[in-house]
Amino acid sequence: GAGVSQSPRYKVAKRGQDVALRCDPISGHVSLFWYQQALGQGPEFLTYFQNEAQLDKSGLPSDRFFAERPEGSVSTLKIQRTQQEDSAVYLCASSSDRFGGETQYFGPGTRLLVL
Amino acid sequence: QQQVKQSPQSLIVQKGGISIINCAYENTAFDYFPWYQQFPGKGPALLIAIRPDVSEKKEGRFTISFNKSAKQFSLHIMDSQPGDSATYFCAASNSGGGADGLTFGKGTHLIIQP
Numbered sequence: 001g002a003g004v005s006q007s008p009r010y011k012v013a014k015r016g017q018d019v020a021l022r023c024d025p026i027s028g029h030v031s032l033f034w035y036q037q038a039l040g041q042g043p044e045f046l047t048y049f050q051n052e053a054q055l056d057k058s059g060l061p062s063d064r065f066f067a068e069r070p071e072g073s074v075s076t077l078k079i080q081r082t083q084q085e086d087s088a089v090y091l092c093a094s095s096s097d098r099f100g101g102e103t104q105y106f107g108p109g110t111r112l113l114v115l
Numbered sequence: 116q117q118q119v120k121q122s123p124q125s126l127i128v129q130k131g132g133i134s135i136i137n138c139a140y141e142n143t144a145f146d147y148f149p150w151y152q153q154f155p156g157k158g159p160a161l162l163i164a165i166r167p168d169v170s171e172k173k174e175g176r177f178t179i180s181f182n183k184s185a186k187q188f189s190l191h192i193m194d195s196q197p198g199d200s201a202t203y204f205c206a207a208s209n210s211g212g213g214a215d216g217l218t219f220g221k222g223t224h225l226i227i228q229p
Contacts, residue, residue, distance in 0.1 A: 004158070033216050042121075042204050042219030043159065059216065091158055097210070103149075104217060106158030 002026070004107035006092050012113045013082045021077045021110045025094030032075050033104060034067055035091040043091050049075060082114045118142050121205050121220025129228050134192040136223045138205035141186065145207040149217070150179065150190045153202045162203070163190070195227045 005024040013019050025032050031050055035043035036059075045059040051072035060067070064083075069075040079086055089111050093104040120139045128134045140148075149164035165172045165179040165188065172179045178191040192199055202224050206217040 035216070040222070042206075042221050043217070045216030045218070048216055056216070093158075103161050103164070106151075106160065108156070108158045 004092055004094055004105050006090075006107040006110050008110060009108065010111050010113075012115065014115055015082060015084060017082050017114075018078065018080045019082055019112065021079075021090050021112070023075045023077070023092030023094075023107060025073065025075070025092070026096075026105055027073075029094035029096050029105075031095040031097060031104075032069060033093045033095075034075070034077050035093065036061075037089040037091055037109065039088070046077070046090075079112075082112075084114050087112055087114045118218045119205060119207050119220045121223060123223060124221070125224040125226070127226045127228060128195045130195065130197060132195050132227075134195045134199065134225055134227070135189060136203055136205070136225070137187065137189045138220050139185075139187045140207050140218075142207070142209070142218075143186070144209045145218075147208045147210045148179070148181065148188050149206050150177075151204045151206060151219075153204065153222075159204060192225075195225075197227045197229050200225060200227045 007022045033048050034046040037043040047067045048056040049069040064080045066078045089109040091109045093106045095104045118141050122137050150162045151159035152162045153159045163174050163177045165181050167183050170181050176193045181188045202222045204222050205220045208217045
């Protein structure tokens with residue numbers, strides 16, 4: 001079956017623009033995570049969904065970041081008024097485990113460059 | 116506060132040799148310790164994972180050694196091959212305490228020389 005897919009794969013935005021990043025998890029996976037990976041660094045947790053409920057958003061760096069998963073499947077990470085420091089790869093992962101403690105399957109990521 | 120410390124930052128190993136990457140954690144609530152492999156332009160892919168009830172887990176050429184008292188775990192790649200050249204991340208999570216995602220180390224860039 002298909003893995004986790006993300007779109008777009010690359011996004012260039014001018015500073016101040018809003019962007020929306022999409023994640024299609026593996027079908028039937030309950031848990032969905034968003035991570036931010038800066039160049040040369042490990043991924044850092046942003047937020048977690050169990051079905052449509054956002055149970056943890058403690059990793060979101062500012063109130064410019066917003067995520068949703070309205071029907072418990074596809075998720076969108078939105079960044080408002082982008083800043084240069086938002087430039088990174090945004091990874092989505094899904095897991096069949098209720099708490100995400102088991103295998104998390106990662107998508108290829110969306111590389112965001114803010115000019 | 117970096118909760119998972121990984122070393123070395125980069126590693127060069129000859130083909131056929133053993134690659135060893137080490138990680139140390141601080142949060143004693145962590146109970147799931149996976150290793151991920153990442154190639155350029157790709158997302159991380161799970162390689163092998165361990166829970167603290169065992170001290171070692173082996174899958175093919177990959178072995179995790181776990182020392183609960185020292186709060187350390189390591190990845191050993193036996194008979195390293197050029198195709199193993201990638202960035203490796205250790206990670207940890209508290210799978211039973213609610214969903215807080217994985218905490219990753221900063222990564223090790225591994226190069227296997229032919």
